[in-house]
Amino acid sequence: MDKRDPFRHNVLTSGHRACSGCGEAMAARMVCDLIGPDAIYINATGCLQVFTTHNQQSAWQAPWIHSVFANAAAVASGVEAALRVRGKDTPVVVQAGDGGTFDIGLQCLSGMIERGHDVLFVCYDNEAYMNTGVQRSSSTPHAVHTTTSPPGRLSQGKHHLKKDVISIVAAHYMPYAATATIAYFPDLKAKVEKAMGIKGPRFLQVLSPCPLGWAHDSALTVTVSRLAVETGLFPLIELEHGELTGVMRLAEQKPVEEYLRPQGRFRHLFGNGEGAAELRHLQALADARICRYGLLDAATEWDTQSAMQSMRHGRGGYVPVLQEEMEK
Amino acid sequence: MRKLLEGSQAVAEAVRLCRPQVVAAYPITPQTHIIERLAQHVADGELEAEFINAESEFGAASIVQGAVAAGVRAFTATASQGLLLMTEVLHNIAGMRLPVVMVCANRAVSAPINIFNDHQDSMALRDSGWIQLYAESNQEAADSVIQAYRIAEACELPVMVCMDGFYLTHSFEPVELPTQGAVDEFLPPFHFARTLNPATPMTLGGGSEPDNYQEYRVLQHEAMENSRAVIEAFDADFGTQFGRSWGGLLDGYRLEGAQTVVLGTGSLMGAVRDVVDRLCDQGRAVGALRLRCLRPFPARELVGRLGSAQRIIVLEKALSVGAGGIIAAELRAALQQAGITTPVESVIGGLGGRDLTPDVIEAVVRNAGPDEAGVSCRFAPQVAVHHEAHEEHEE
Ligand SMILES: Cc1ncc(C[n+]2csc(CCOP(=O)(O)OP(=O)(O)O)c2C)c(N)n1
Ligand code: SF4
Ligand SMILES: [Mg+2]
Numbered sequence: 001m002d003k004r005d006p007f008r009h010n011v012l013t014s015g016h017r018a019c020s021g022c023g024e025a026m027a028a029r030m031v032c033d034l035i036g037p038d039a040i041y042i043n044a045t046g047c048l049q050v051f052t053t054h055n056q057q058s059a060w061q062a063p064w065i066h067s068v069f070a071n072a073a074a075v076a077s078g079v080e081a082a083l084r085v086r087g088k089d090t091p092v093v094v095q096a097g098d099g100g101t102f103d104i105g106l107q108c109l110s111g112m113i114e115r116g117h118d119v120l121f122v123c124y125d126n127e128a129y130m131n132t133g134v135q136r137s138s139s140t141p142h143a144v145h146t147t148t149s150p151p152g153r154l155s156q157g158k159h160h161l162k163k164d165v166i167s168i169v170a171a172h173y174m175p176y177a178a179t180a181t182i183a184y185f186p187d188l189k190a191k192v193e194k195a196m197g198i199k200g201p202r203f204l205q206v207l208s209p210c211p212l213g214w215a216h217d218s219a220l221t222v223t224v225s226r227l228a229v230e231t232g233l234f235p236l237i238e239l240e241h242g243e244l245t246g247v248m249r250l251a252e253q254k255p256v257e258e259y260l261r262p263q264g265r266f267r268h269l270f271g272n273g274e275g276a277a278e279l280r281h282l283q284a285l286a287d288a289r290i291c292r293y294g295l296l297d298a299a300t301e302w303d304t305q306s307a308m309q310s311m312r313h314g315r316g317g318y319v320p321v322l323q324e325e326m327e328k
Numbered sequence: 329m330r331k332l333l334e335g336s337q338a339v340a341e342a343v344r345l346c347r348p349q350v351v352a353a354y355p356i357t358p359q360t361h362i363i364e365r366l367a368q369h370v371a372d373g374e375l376e377a378e379f380i381n382a383e384s385e386f387g388a389a390s391i392v393q394g395a396v397a398a399g400v401r402a403f404t405a406t407a408s409q410g411l412l413l414m415t416e417v418l419h420n421i422a423g424m425r426l427p428v429v430m431v432c433a434n435r436a437v438s439a440p441i442n443i444f445n446d447h448q449d450s451m452a453l454r455d456s457g458w459i460q461l462y463a464e465s466n467q468e469a470a471d472s473v474i475q476a477y478r479i480a481e482a483c484e485l486p487v488m489v490c491m492d493g494f495y496l497t498h499s500f501e502p503v504e505l506p507t508q509g510a511v512d513e514f515l516p517p518f519h520f521a522r523t524l525n526p527a528t529p530m531t532l533g534g535g536s537e538p539d540n541y542q543e544y545r546v547l548q549h550e551a552m553e554n555s556r557a558v559i560e561a562f563d564a565d566f567g568t569q570f571g572r573s574w575g576g577l578l579d580g581y582r583l584e585g586a587q588t589v590v591l592g593t594g595s596l597m598g599a600v601r602d603v604v605d606r607l608c609d610q611g612r613a614v615g616a617l618r619l620r621c622l623r624p625f626p627a628r629e630l631v632g633r634l635g636s637a638q639r640i641i642v643l644e645k646a647l648s649v650g651a652g653g654i655i656a657a658e659l660r661a662a663l664q665q666a667g668i669t670t671p672v673e674s675v676i677g678g679l680g681g682r683d684l685t686p687d688v689i690e691a692v693v694r695n696a697g698p699d700e701a702g703v704s705c706r707f708a709p710q711v712a713v714h715h716e717a718h719e720e721h722e723e
């Protein structure tokens with residue numbers, strides 16, 4: 001690991017075309033500058049690829065390859081195999097969005113982990129397909145407004161829960177999997193450094209707010225990132241060989257509304273009865289995560305049991321627990 | 329009702345009027361506006377359908393395959409990389425003779441990645457067993473979707489309606505939307521005999537051996553050959569009911585007495601028509617022929633329309649790398665089989681969204697000479713090269 005000033009490398013240099021306040025650009029800058037230019041970067045299709053390599057220009061000052069949307073982890077497997085054959089220990093790093101990780105890229109990712117490739121896979125999770133103009137992915141949280149999960153007469157936004165990808169990945173008994181977000185740079189730095197010190201497949205899920213898709217003020221990217229953690233909606237955790245080995249505990253829990261209010265993607269939930277039910281559900285989800293990972297000393301309103309039972313999938317109505325709660 | 333609509337919206341409205349009950353969606357530019365509009369219709373209760381956000385195009389194609397096999401009308405749309413990712417399933421759908429309808433918003437393929445229009449994506453699927461209709465305008469794209477369901481269900485063949493990305497999907501034009509009643513009259517309720525049904529259990533997608541596999545393809549090929557008449561008949565029917573039709577398989581323009589004919593497909597033909605007018609005004613005998621249907625390939629019909637031309641230029645937005653123009657090669661074969669020796673000039677242009685402007689097209693027509701032996705195609709210039717003859721005229 002290079003011990004020099006982490007921002008000296010400029011692996012991802014300026015002049016790229018991200019939107020102002022792009023959380024993904026910040027996250028990638030942090031991660032890549034910590035890793036440095038002596039690595040091979042594999043990028044899935046997505047905003048990061050598009051805004052850094054527009055029309056024969058490149059913002060990358062390290063070897064970088066983009067093949068297609070679904071296969072970054074498999075391309076990385078091939079790169080790693082070639083380096084092994086050539087007797088090199090150059091680090092191999094995948095960068096992908098949530099679509100390229102949770103959805104279309106999951107099969108290749110699972111294969112890469114199962115085969116034990118020495119690759120760090122970094123997912124910049126902005127909770128939707130942003131590059132194509134904000135469509136829902138399986139990372140999009142429940143009730144969010146995207147163009148393919150629009151609120152309407154019969155709908156309050158996305159009908160399905162955010163996929164718990166970190167648990168899926170960790171279930172491969174992989175050496176290291178962790179979540180991070182841009183508001184907590186020292187935590188992110190520690191996790192990147194730890195990951196780079198471990199052999200085998202490693203996974204980082206970096207929550208990266210997107211002012212365009214989340215419809216928040218582009219000056220609030222870091223604030224929103226912090227609130228995701230402080231409300232319990234996005235726990236910062238580490239898993240080693242499938243076991244939970246680290247959590248960032250919370251001094252106090254902020255109500256989810258503080259996180260949801262500044263974001264236009266939740267706007268439709270405010271000021272109507274059905275939306276209120278969704279807001280309760282989102283609070284239950286936050287409580288469930290706090291209970292599950294032991295983030296608080298104090299009790300939450302919902303315990304894991306009742307919160308989990310409130311979880312709704314698909315087109316189904318409220319499960320009894322939440323319905324009773326609502327009737328109270 | 330006449331409405332100013334984006335091409336994607338027009339197509340989405342046409343899809344809604346066909347009452348699909350399962351819609352599978354995955355975002356990819358320039359197709360996404362189609363499924364976004366359908367998503368909103370479902371959220372608002374204006375379309376009673378299961379709207380399924382797939383995890384990839386591989387999933388989306390498979391979802392519509394399952395839905396149609398289970399007895400309902402279904403829809404999906406994609407482009408470029410998404411179409412290529414669907415490839416395995418699209419061949420399978422066709423081999424199973426399932427009446428699936430999809431829209432391809434034509435876009436270049438990677439690498440290098442490029443979101444703009446050409447025909448490399450759907451052309452790569454030309455041998456998959458799907459009927460392929462290419463639209464010139466938004467109105468035609470919308471109408472073709474309605475026709476496509478009827479063709480697919482009558483022939484038990486899947487139909488891909490191809491519309492040019494951006495040129496059509498993102499441009500606004502007045503479009504005549506038929507009423508629900510009129511569409512219901514044109515398009516009978518979904519019927520497919522070989523559905524998955526416990527009352528009449530059926531095995532779909534079982535194995536075959538060398539002694540019978542080929543017969544599947546023979547039957548598929550025959551169905552494709554026979555679909556020519558169906559495509560023409562339904563387009564004519566559509567014309568009777570709605571007052572518009574699109575030429576069936578081929579759409580000719582000022583062909584009578586034309587010595588030079590430009591053959592092409594898709595939205596580019598609008599510009600070609602302009603060039604034809606220009607050149608005819610200058611006293612040249614030029615005409616245009618639009619290939620509306622690439623599969624089944626209307627070989628006989630092409631020969632019929634081009635037989636008396638003295639010069640044929642095929643202008644296409646796709647390239648069989650290492651071979652040349654795809655439509656040109658197929659046309660050469662058709663003419664040769666008919667004993668016609670007119671040379672076919674193969675010109676490739678418009679790749680990755682480069683505009684084939686009327687000036688460029690005119691330059692192609694003016695500058696072309698017969699192909700040198702061994703040269704399969706040439707490439708359209710990026711900008712029009714003005715020649716003396718042209719300049720004289722300008723004066
Ligand atoms: C096979 C395929 N399907 C769809 C696309 C279109 N596409 C390009 S980027 C993208 C969204 C990327 O979303 P995500 O992975 O979450 O990254 P983000 O842009 O949000 O950072 C999509 C759908 C594609 N390039 N290839
Ligand atoms: S759309 Fe979102 S993720 Fe993409 S560049 Fe803009 S802010 Fe960043
Ligand atoms: Mg994303």
